[in-house]
Amino acid sequence: MIELKNEPLAKYCTFKIGGEATILFPETLSELALLIADFAASKKPYHIFGNCSNVLFPDSGVGFTAVITTKLKTVLVHERKITAECGASLNSLAIAARDAGLTGLEFAYGIPGTVGGGLFMNAGAYGGQLSDVVCGCTAVTKDGLVQMLTADEMELGYRESVFQKSGLIVLEVYFTLREGDKEQIGALMSSYMDRRKKSQPLEYPSAGSVFKRPVGHFAGALIECANLKGLNVGGAQVSQKHAGFIVNKGNATARDVRELINLVKEHVKENSGVVLESEIRIIEETE
Numbered sequence: 001m002i003e004l005k006n007e008p009l010a011k012y013c014t015f016k017i018g019g020e021a022t023i024l025f026p027e028t029l030s031e032l033a034l035l036i037a038d039f040a041a042s043k044k045p046y047h048i049f050g051n052c053s054n055v056l057f058p059d060s061g062v063g064f065t066a067v068i069t070t071k072l073k074t075v076l077v078h079e080r081k082i083t084a085e086c087g088a089s090l091n092s093l094a095i096a097a098r099d100a101g102l103t104g105l106e107f108a109y110g111i112p113g114t115v116g117g118g119l120f121m122n123a124g125a126y127g128g129q130l131s132d133v134v135c136g137c138t139a140v141t142k143d144g145l146v147q148m149l150t151a152d153e154m155e156l157g158y159r160e161s162v163f164q165k166s167g168l169i170v171l172e173v174y175f176t177l178r179e180g181d182k183e184q185i186g187a188l189m190s191s192y193m194d195r196r197k198k199s200q201p202l203e204y205p206s207a208g209s210v211f212k213r214p215v216g217h218f219a220g221a222l223i224e225c226a227n228l229k230g231l232n233v234g235g236a237q238v239s240q241k242h243a244g245f246i247v248n249k250g251n252a253t254a255r256d257v258r259e260l261i262n263l264v265k266e267h268v269k270e271n272s273g274v275v276l277e278s279e280i281r282i283i284e285e286t287e
Ligand SMILES: Cc1cc2nc3c(=O)[nH]c(=O)nc-3n(C[C@H](O)[C@H](O)[C@H](O)COP(=O)(O)OP(=O)(O)OC[C@H]3O[C@@H](n4cnc5c(N)ncnc54)[C@H](O)[C@@H]3O)c2cc1C
Pocket: 014, 047, 048, 049, 050, 051, 052, 053, 054, 055, 069, 086, 110, 111, 112, 113, 114, 115, 116, 117, 118, 119, 120, 121, 122, 123, 124, 125, 163, 168, 169, 170, 171, 200, 202, 206, 207, 208, 209, 281
């Protein structure tokens, strides 16, 4: 297990924002499971993260140990099944599927998260989401007990899962895919990546789409209609390229981002009556 003390969280998240923490990087699944059991027994506060691509850390650092899973990245393919450790990137998962001639995970290519963070969020894009292809997982309860879950037990909905309510930590995820044509799979993945590059401000740090898609609307379109593109607080700005993104233009603080989120919510509500809900996980100063 790797342990880093007084380590800036900004270094590990896609927003490049966040104060210091003690960070642990378990190197095997059993190390992670034992670690959770130890935390449960000692009642010490901890929080699990994958690639930190959907979180906003506070400027002042955090009062818990951050456990980052990105060293747990094994992906195994057997016939039409894939087993992936929680810290494997969604990119490597999609690539493993393509290389084995398996279709169903093309949409995941380009989502900068891990398998565990992806399942927690039921990540999706271009009409696909993990719930389409997940068939089960192994998880640890907050009391440190390892258990298996079926896809139904994960209660996967639009950016929702049982993991958000239960404190269950995902260890390993199982996918069932269909046979496909390697070249067609690769071509679809490349076309999705091209669409991302054209439509998303990938040149700046961000945490992706800040808001969930409200029923019957698109958050980006509502924000654009309220004339908020380019609005900034300190170093945080509503992206000029994709209004659903808030980007860090260089020295944004978590406070800047939180203020900007609140401003966007207020203006959108005033302009269209729609209440936006954050998709990104905002970690508060005291957590
Ligand atoms: C440029 C950009 C583009 C993006 N595009 C998309 C997109 O197209 N579609 C989409 O859905 N998302 C998108 N995202 C958001 C993000 O990549 C996804 O939400 C991703 O699934 C988060 O995974 P992560 O590993 O980074 O999770 P983290 O950000 O590390 O964590 C997110 C949440 O998951 C929890 N978590 C992490 N690992 C585990 C685990 N093993 N067990 C239990 N809980 C866990 C954390 O506690 C946290 O609450 C984008 C982000 C960026 C920066």
